[in-house]
Amino acid sequence: REEATRDENSPKSRVAAPRIDRTAGDDPRARQRPEGREVDHLEALGWKVAVNGVVDGDTIEAAVPLGGTGELRLIGIDAPEGKGPGAQPFGETAYLFSRIKLRENEAALEFDQLRTDHRGGLLAYVYLPDGAMLNEALLREGYAQVALAPPNLRYAGLLRAAQNEARREGRGLWGHPKKELCGLTNHANGIGRGSPGCAMNNSESGFIPE
Numbered sequence: 001r002e003e004a005t006r007d008e009n010s011p012k013s014r015v016a017a018p019r020i021d022r023t024a025g026d027d028p029r030a031r032q033r034p035e036g037r038e039v040d041h042l043e044a045l046g047w048k049v050a051v052n053g054v055v056d057g058d059t060i061e062a063a064v065p066l067g068g069t070g071e072l073r074l075i076g077i078d079a080p081e082g083k084g085p086g087a088q089p090f091g092e093t094a095y096l097f098s099r100i101k102l103r104e105n106e107a108a109l110e111f112d113q114l115r116t117d118h119r120g121g122l123l124a125y126v127y128l129p130d131g132a133m134l135n136e137a138l139l140r141e142g143y144a145q146v147a148l149a150p151p152n153l154r155y156a157g158l159l160r161a162a163q164n165e166a167r168r169e170g171r172g173l174w175g176h177p178k179k180e181l182c183g184l185t186n187h188a189n190g191i192g193r194g195s196p197g198c199a200m201n202n203s204e205s206g207f208i209p210e
Contacts, residue, residue, distance in 0.1 A: 045127040046108040054102055056082040057094025057143055058135075064109065064122060072122040074135045075112055076159045078147035078185055080173075089183050090173055094143040101137065104129050112152035123152060139163045142172020147187040163189070 042048040052061040055071060057079025062072050079098075082091030109124040117123055126134040135155070138144040139162035146163045148156055167174040173181060178197050186192035 041131065042106060042108040042127065042129060045131065046110040046125075048106065048108050051102050051105045051107050054095060054099045056080075056091060057098050057138060060098065060102065060107075060126065062107070062109070062122075072109070072124055072126070073117065074138070075123050075125055075152045076146065076148050076155060077135050077138055077144040078187055079138055079144035080184055088185075089180055090143070090176075093172070094138065097138065097141065097143045098134065101128055101132075101134055107134070112154050114152055125155065135159065136162045140166055140171075142166035142170075142174050145173065145184070145187050145189045145191065147185075 040048065047064070050063045052063060052070075054060050058074045058077050060072050060074075061070055064070075064072065079094035080088035080091035082088075082095035106129065108127040109122075110127065111124055114123060128134055128137075133155075136158060139146065139159055146159050148159070166172060173184075173191070178191060181191040182193065182195075182198035184192040186194050190196070192198065
């Protein structure tokens, strides 16, 4: 299914320069372009980067000359883990969605108040070549859930609205019985471990449907 049409409040139409402390020379939109050069759409959205790989639905590997560990997490969302012993329901689906969306191996980044997490990994809003925000797209298609962490709340309203739409339309995660979602992380969205309907037990997963 193709993504829902973005409305006029989409960051595509109102995105501003990344709001982090940097000099004008650091802002890609402040760089002078040779006369007659066509404006690069990704450069107009933020920091243009090469995408080296997709780790899971909400984590990518990018060549970012701004610090960090190389792995970059999408701000404001949590997609199910797709690999290893901690794999969660629908994690593989979320991984494939992001991999397809990033198939051109390039993106643009916009940062919020905090640029890195406690492990040194980068945090960003990731824009695709068509101008769509991947963070929002994952939520709108039901492949992730909202997971806001202050102070990175610039697009909190947009992300919540995308999740609400997916939930209302029964897309992705929201189209499955709640008992199938008990293995997900609980981000106070009414699903996941310890949420109503998911009881703790002594199994490896720690939770089973009530």
